[in-house]
Amino acid sequence: METHVELKTNSKMFCRCNVVETDKPNENLCPTCLGLPGSLPVPNKRAIEFITLLALSTKCQITTDGMFHRKNYFYPDLPKNYQISQFDLPVGTEGSLEIVVNGEFSTVEIERVHMEEDTGKSTHIGSGRIDSATSTHLDFNRAGIPLVEVVTKPLIKSSKEAVSYIEELRQLVIDLDISEGKLEKGNLRFDANISVAYENDDELGTKVEIKNMNSLRSLEKAIEYEISRQTKMLNNNETIIQETRHWDEKKEVTSSMRSKEGSADYRYFSDPDIPNMILSEDFIDKIKNNMPVLPSEKRNTFINSGLSIEEANSIGKSPKWMGELYKSVSDITNDSKTTFNWITGELQGQLRKLGETSPPEWMTAEQLAEIISLVKNDKISFTSGKEILAELIEEKINPEEYAISNKLIQENDTEEISKMVKEIIKENSEVLERIANGEEKLIGFLVGQVIKLSNGKVNPSVAKELLLKEIK
Amino acid sequence: MNHYKLSISEINKLFKDKKLKPSELYSEVFERAANTESIIHGHLTLFQDENIKKAADADKRYENGTELGILDGIPIAIKDNINIAGYATTCSSQMLSNYISPYDATVITKLKDEGVMFTGKTNLDEFAMGSSTENSAFGPTKNPWDPSRVPGGSSGGSAAVVSAGSAIASLGSDTGGSIRQPASFCGVVGFKPTYGTVSRFGLVAFASSLDQIGPITNNVEDSKILFNSMKGFDPFDATSGKESKTKQPKLKNAKIGIIKELMEDGISEDAKLEVQKVAKLLESQGHEIVEVSLPLTKMSISIYYLIAPAECSANLSRFDGVRYGNRVAGNTSYEMMENTRAEGFGPEVKKRILLGTYALSAGYYDAFYGQALKARAMMKKEFTETYKEVDYLISPTTPSDPFKFGEKSDNQLEMYMSDLCTIPANLVGMPAISIPTGLSSNGLPLSVQIMSPANTDNTLLEFSQKLESVVSFTSLPEIKGDVS
Ligand SMILES: [Zn+2]
Numbered sequence: 001m002e003t004h005v006e007l008k009t010n011s012k013m014f015c016r017c018n019v020v021e022t023d024k025p026n027e028n029l030c031p032t033c034l035g036l037p038g039s040l041p042v043p044n045k046r047a048i049e050f051i052t053l054l055a056l057s058t059k060c061q062i063t064t065d066g067m068f069h070r071k072n073y074f075y076p077d078l079p080k081n082y083q084i085s086q087f088d089l090p091v092g093t094e095g096s097l098e099i100v101v102n103g104e105f106s107t108v109e110i111e112r113v114h115m116e117e118d119t120g121k122s123t124h125i126g127s128g129r130i131d132s133a134t135s136t137h138l139d140f141n142r143a144g145i146p147l148v149e150v151v152t153k154p155l156i157k158s159s160k161e162a163v164s165y166i167e168e169l170r171q172l173v174i175d176l177d178i179s180e181g182k183l184e185k186g187n188l189r190f191d192a193n194i195s196v197a198y199e200n201d202d203e204l205g206t207k208v209e210i211k212n213m214n215s216l217r218s219l220e221k222a223i224e225y226e227i228s229r230q231t232k233m234l235n236n237n238e239t240i241i242q243e244t245r246h247w248d249e250k251k252e253v254t255s256s257m258r259s260k261e262g263s264a265d266y267r268y269f270s271d272p273d274i275p276n277m278i279l280s281e282d283f284i285d286k287i288k289n290n291m292p293v294l295p296s297e298k299r300n301t302f303i304n305s306g307l308s309i310e311e312a313n314s315i316g317k318s319p320k321w322m323g324e325l326y327k328s329v330s331d332i333t334n335d336s337k338t339t340f341n342w343i344t345g346e347l348q349g350q351l352r353k354l355g356e357t358s359p360p361e362w363m364t365a366e367q368l369a370e371i372i373s374l375v376k377n378d379k380i381s382f383t384s385g386k387e388i389l390a391e392l393i394e395e396k397i398n399p400e401e402y403a404i405s406n407k408l409i410q411e412n413d414t415e416e417i418s419k420m421v422k423e424i425i426k427e428n429s430e431v432l433e434r435i436a437n438g439e440e441k442l443i444g445f446l447v448g449q450v451i452k453l454s455n456g457k458v459n460p461s462v463a464k465e466l467l468l469k470e471i472k
Numbered sequence: 473m474n475h476y477k478l479s480i481s482e483i484n485k486l487f488k489d490k491k492l493k494p495s496e497l498y499s500e501v502f503e504r505a506a507n508t509e510s511i512i513h514g515h516l517t518l519f520q521d522e523n524i525k526k527a528a529d530a531d532k533r534y535e536n537g538t539e540l541g542i543l544d545g546i547p548i549a550i551k552d553n554i555n556i557a558g559y560a561t562t563c564s565s566q567m568l569s570n571y572i573s574p575y576d577a578t579v580i581t582k583l584k585d586e587g588v589m590f591t592g593k594t595n596l597d598e599f600a601m602g603s604s605t606e607n608s609a610f611g612p613t614k615n616p617w618d619p620s621r622v623p624g625g626s627s628g629g630s631a632a633v634v635s636a637g638s639a640i641a642s643l644g645s646d647t648g649g650s651i652r653q654p655a656s657f658c659g660v661v662g663f664k665p666t667y668g669t670v671s672r673f674g675l676v677a678f679a680s681s682l683d684q685i686g687p688i689t690n691n692v693e694d695s696k697i698l699f700n701s702m703k704g705f706d707p708f709d710a711t712s713g714k715e716s717k718t719k720q721p722k723l724k725n726a727k728i729g730i731i732k733e734l735m736e737d738g739i740s741e742d743a744k745l746e747v748q749k750v751a752k753l754l755e756s757q758g759h760e761i762v763e764v765s766l767p768l769t770k771m772s773i774s775i776y777y778l779i780a781p782a783e784c785s786a787n788l789s790r791f792d793g794v795r796y797g798n799r800v801a802g803n804t805s806y807e808m809m810e811n812t813r814a815e816g817f818g819p820e821v822k823k824r825i826l827l828g829t830y831a832l833s834a835g836y837y838d839a840f841y842g843q844a845l846k847a848r849a850m851m852k853k854e855f856t857e858t859y860k861e862v863d864y865l866i867s868p869t870t871p872s873d874p875f876k877f878g879e880k881s882d883n884q885l886e887m888y889m890s891d892l893c894t895i896p897a898n899l900v901g902m903p904a905i906s907i908p909t910g911l912s913s914n915g916l917p918l919s920v921q922i923m924s925p926a927n928t929d930n931t932l933l934e935f936s937q938k939l940e941s942v943v944s945f946t947s948l949p950e951i952k953g954d955v956s
Contacts, residue, residue, distance in 0.1 A: 035790045037676040081789030267832035272681035
């Protein structure tokens, strides 16, 4: 996998232009990012800090004496017709990232993490491609925004693993606070290199690069499509050629792009405009000392609190408030699974229905823990619990008081309930006979009758238990 | 009395003493341009009208005693590969014949702050590639000493206008001798500072690791004034240096090395004699002259013609007709870029782009560009070692006096050889100055070049100033057809 991560620095990689979202094309430009004659690049220190943070957190070896290279190719949205990138001395090499696939741990080996600048954006009119477009609109707002490219080793074995890897990387850059990490905005852009080989072959088959996958879903589909396409070819004794293929979102197929670009000679050479990038021990230590909690560490904390690997992974990749709320609530309830289910299931579900992305500010861990405890201790029914939660999302309430004042507290006094059970049995001798004849479903009917008699205050499970005792 | 050959400090004194006004000097210089430009063609554009108000402002400042400094009101010409906001920067190329820069180069900002008036933009070999200005898309500049001869290049226009008196001083850029060689051909002083001491921001790049802006002046003191007003760290140029403490060469009883390899084949007798003459003068001043050998100097042309074209091949990629400059239509965007470059660039530029592209190509990189980098590093070492023994190095600036138009355009290697003595300073990054010292048997100016270790620029200038005073070269060109 080759992934480009757009960093959220204030200014661009080699100039002082702001990095801001705008609908107006060609707003944030200067001589440098527009490649005007005589302009020069000056590296953004913040971006170097960010990439070092990413390289360290993926356990890479840090190149302390690196440099920038020029990657030469002509394209209208590349202002200088070379991209400032890194070649043989990237900031990070030989790293790894722990991921979770199907509820189990796996490790993705990272080959390199390097720094480069983004290109402008082309919009081709009349065609998806530049060579057949009637016109092309160029927007250079994006040109020069710092990008980190993360390249893995060719050891990922399935589309699921690839998707999990991107999910983990995305969470990492969000938790490191170095990128917005929004796929839909192109903050993370990925290409997949796929090769298929016979089971017993030691060597990998010819690699094919897939571009234009804009979501995790299309990544998964494209990889699966490509694996089956290449497998079919191998089975038919056809030769797979090294090329770049384009994922067609609508048709859900890959098609060959110009092979011109794939065979390009980029004529890399060190950029004489930029001195070597010396990362001092001091610089690296400072970054190490300010390292935030990583997704893998967060995940381990969740696992230690009693969640499964899958659950821990999923809550770690949920919005930040969810993990935090989970921690506070489960500290009170001492029941990780139930707390997990309430937060990731009920609470998130209700919020989503309301179109909210986070709970109201008045909602506290104590309130939520109280609802969970009321249900867990059979003081209220699960349905009532959901009702109280909905109410809590609406306005600031005290869950227990609300339960009392709204008569949601269940009757758990067995003597009281026994009386009612006996009364119902008396009234329903016919039903009892049918139960005796095997129509056991009707027990539920009798439970309902007891609840009705109690005006809904009886705990259904207690009522059922007592009913069964009486019948036998 | 004419004032255009006075030194900047002399002019400044006249301004201060109210014996001369900036507007008067300005008129004089432009009159000089009116009389000489039709012959010399040193300026591509003259900023005559827009300077009337600026000159009047300068007058007022001197009247009120609020002048901005020694350069206030001094008319200076700018090589047309240095950006001045609102004016064309053509690089003497069809590619940019319609290009107006929206921003100032850092050196321009600094000179504006000092009250400098710009006379206009001067001619050069296209994109600073050449040694004669014959490669200008807008016609060559003529040598004021003899219009049938080249003024040198690439900063030929900048050297010629100072020599002719249509500017008090000028700025050039020097990648392999582009300031010093034309200064020598035109009988004026040319100074290439240590790489990185003067910001390159706003100088259209030819070869980024070699390019350096510097002054061309009537005397060493003027170069010193201009250098010190332009130097210094620039946050817009990552290769610009902060002042570093370097051991300075001696000013008295110094040891000066004559570079053996630059006194051999390929150097004319005239040029050799000039160096020997200057060496004797230096000896009489109490300095010690020794011969030093720097064998890799002989390789400098080969190293240079791999490194400079390689860097230029990438630097000039941006001229594609997409965002600015001239555009030649095509059926596809690639065809448009191809047509634009085919028509926009002249033959010398194309040749160097091809050469550089080849040197960087897969399979050739190690043999060519990679090898050149290694040789350059070795050459730097050779000079560093030599500077442990001597304070300064001396050589001819050019192998011969100015050549005639067309004389070397058919023999490219000979043309390239005219930079033999000047290229080492660019490869090594050290400062180098060319000082006119005498006339050749043809009655044309000859110069010597003095070099010193990197970051010893002001000491080199001071030393050169002393040498200049004992050489006392006072000849001036007589411009044929000059009506003044
Ligand atoms: Zn910018």
